[in-house]
Amino acid sequence: MEENARDGNGASRGVADIIKHHLKMPANQYLLAADEPVVKFRYGIDGRPQAKNNIIGAVMACITPIRSAEEAVKRPRTVKEEYCVFLYSGKEDYEEQVRVGSRVFREMEDIQEFGIQVEVEGVEKHVVIEWYVVSDWKSLSIMLGLVGPTGNYFCFQCYCTKAQITNFRQDRPRRSHEKTAQCLNHRGDTKGHQRLPVLKIPWASFLVDTLHTVLRIGGKLMTQFTGWVIDQDQADKMEKAMCELGITTFYLRKEASREGPSTYKWKNLTAKELKKVLKMLPNKMPNIIKNIGITSEVRIDGLHDRQLTLLLESRGVTKIPHTLPARKILLKNLTGSEMVTLPGREEDEDVEIKIEDLQELWRAFSRIMDIPRQPDLHHTFKQAAKNWCEKFRDTTYMEDITPYIHFLGCHAGDQLEKYPYLHFVNCETIEKKKPRPDQTLPPGNPERWRQKAKQVGRAADADGESRNLRKLAWYRT
Structure with a gap:
């Protein structure tokens, strides 16, 4: 549990443990074939709006393995490969992400710098992990500490202004961690930079989701x-x-x-x-x-x-x-x-x-x-x-x-x-993994949950619980 979350309503888990668990699965051990294998993981975050308004009710951050585009065509990614690393109830803003996700962010940075040790069948290997952040524009702007799409310097990749937005053939200076520090130390125009990024991974590894x-x-x-x-x-x-x-x-x-x-x-x-x-x-x-x-x-x-x-x-x-x-x-x-x-x-x-x-x-x-x-x-x-x-x-x-x-x-x-595999690591599986507003369970005992499931037409199995009902119970816990 994350005590810094609002009302203590947040939780996270070890990133290294998840990666080791994934790599040790028999179907994934081929990724460790090289002497010093390199494995790519995508980090994504998204909020879940409430039913009647657009106020964020819960924010989920997940990591998922990245396959090459050719392999992804043959074997599409599933929701089961979307590993949640932290989840909290609150706003999708910079402060709350830092409070709840700071332990996860620091662990991701350490893994990027030093890699991880994985032992499979008595053989221990050093695995290099490459991180890519794939989210919608709002989430990327928040993570990068930028003013966002409504500001004058709206773009998270370059220093384009609203006055230049209609010109698609002009090369503009690209953003970087070094330029971020320079702009924040500048007393005048910060060019859209408001805070330091929450993650110190290469700036070019922050990618816009194709779905959004x-x-x-x-x-x-x-x-x-x-x-x-x-x-x-x-x-x-x-x-x-x-x-x-x-x-x-x-x-x-x-x-x-x-x-x-x-x-x-x-x-x-x-x-x-x-x-x-x-x-x-x-x-x-x-x-x-x-x-x-x-x-x-x-x-x-x-x-x-x-x-x-x-x-x-x-x-x-x-x-x-x-x-x-x-x-x-x-x-x-x-x-x-x-x-x-x-x-x-x-x-x-x-x-x-x-x-x-x-x-x-x-x-x-x-x-x-x-x-x-x-x-x-x-x-x-x-x-x-x-x-x-x-x-x-x-x-x-x-x-x-x-x-x-x-x-x-x-x-x-x-x-x-x-990044030719970009479409195959978009946020579609995060959207499917998130509980929808209509999946909110009524308080009370499991019998009421069963009644709720029957009302929306879900069939029950021999034990009196449907697969979707068990999913609802999991969301409840």
């Missing part, structure tokens, strides 16, 4: 399209198209708010649903909306997050609401209207975005993000990703370029070239 890259950029495409659907008043057609794709729980409707004006809200898609929509919705786009024309006056409900932020800042708002609906409601209250004039635009009969261009943009993104799982196509990824980002910028809006799009166009190709 798909989700964040795919989410931006979905948000854009939903905004145009709202602007053209085609919510019914959007719901019908989603239903035809098999996503029957999707909705897009106008709802009242406590702050006054009503605003459109829609159901967020799961990762599986979003991947399906990215591949299949382009075929239905012409039946939902028309070409998007240039107009100076648009519906507030159809605006994207960055557009809303710029409009609110131009009206003197210093504290921008975090959620998209809250920004729309605030802008409606400030303007007293459902419409707003976008600066720098003049009404014209010319079409700004054609549906066929939008369709190709979506299809190309799906093709590009399928490349990391195909090692024989890796050589095409870098140029294809850069071209896609420039096409996104030129086809839609420059203000919609996000940090993940910057990363895809400027760093993802180099990262995949150096």
